[in-house]
Amino acid sequence: MEKAAELKLLGFWVSPMVLRVEWAFMLKGITDYEYLDEDLLHNKSSLLLQLNPVHKKVPVLIHKGKAIAESLVIVGYIEETWKNHPLLPQDPYEKARIKSFAMFAEKLIFDSYTASWSQGEAKEKLVNSTIEAFEKIEEEIKGKKFFGGESVGYLDIALGWICLWLPAWEEVGSMTILDPKKFPGISSWVQNFVNQPVIKEKWPSKERVVKFYQERRIVRMGMVKQA
Ligand SMILES: N[C@@H](CCC(=O)N[C@@H](CS)C(=O)NCC(=O)O)C(=O)O
Structure with missing residues (x-):
């Protein structure tokens, strides 16, 4: 150790x-x-x-x-x-596929955060393109407990922001991206992920996260007005 x-x-x-x-x-x-x-x-x-x-x-x-x-x-x-508890599959193609999926999903973090302090048409565009991209994530999780299969893996870690930060940004920006009816697979994965004891241990409180982003929103909107 x-x-x-x-x-x-x-x-x-x-x-x-x-x-x-x-x-x-x-x-x-x-x-x-x-x-x-x-x-x-x-x-x-x-x-x-x-x-x-x-x-x-x-x-x-x-x-x-x-x-x-x-x-x-x-x-x-x-x-x-550290080789114990593998987070990625051994197969080179599967490994590459998962890493490239994670790269595709990375843009969505910034788009959904930016949507939380954007307005009008710019916001609408970001929300719609993120929802469209979430359809790919829904396909990836279909029929699985975790993106890594039976246990938490690399993609689960990469997409962990969907479980707490996305709902915080949705609240701050009064918008809906992850509609559970449209995305049942992602919604049940959220429950599976947040309820993993190891993951739960490192989890900031939603109130504190929302408060932080509410304050950031005010700062960001002020910056846009000045520009
Ligand atoms: N692509 C980087 C992004 C890291 C990132 O955006 N970090 C933020 C905190 S979430 C930061 O340090 N921001 C400071 C700044 O932008 O000045 C990664 O995945 O590590």
């Missing part, structure tokens, strides 16, 4: 990207790591700026002094470094 000094995670409490890394840790049974919460809105640490100088974003994982950025790259690194 790694010592905390060998494994550090730069994070931000409300980031679903950071939680991907923590979920992967939990699934692999890695608990001995140091978590450093960044003040992303007001004062990024010099460590973050030094380790991720281009994007200046979290998560950043530091393993034995070496830094890695990008949540899904980090999850892939964890998968290759």
Whole structure:
């Protein structure tokens, strides 16, 4: 088992990207790591700026002094470094397919977040294109408990934002993307995922998440008006 000094995670409490890394840790049974919460809105640490100088974003994982950025790259690194509880299939084609599906779904995070503070036609376009893309996710989960099959895998981790952040953005932006009648497969997966004991352990409260994004919405809308 790694010592905390060998494994550090730069994070931000409300980031679903950071939680991907923590979920992967939990699934692999890695608990001995140091978590450093960044003040992303007001004062990024010099460590973050030094380790991720281009994007200046979290998560950043530091393993034995070496830094890695990008949540899904980090999850892939964890998968290759700790072999227990595989998150990806062995078959090279299936592995590639799952990774490329995760890349396709990545845009939806930003589109649904942006929709939560957008207005009028721009908002409508984002909501409609996200709903259309959700049909592909619905097809992928059909007949399965998890995207990874019987247990939580890479795609479940990648799509975890759908379970809490999406409902928070829907509430903040008064919009509906995940209609349970239209997406019964995704809706039951949400229940399966959030009820996994390992996942439940790392779950911010919905009230706190909604409050955070309500405040961000006000800031964002102010920025749009000024532009
Ligand atoms: N593609 C990156 C995105 C990471 C990202 O957007 N992180 C946000 C927190 S959720 C961040 O650090 N934002 C700080 C900023 O934009 O200045 C990943 O998956 O790791």
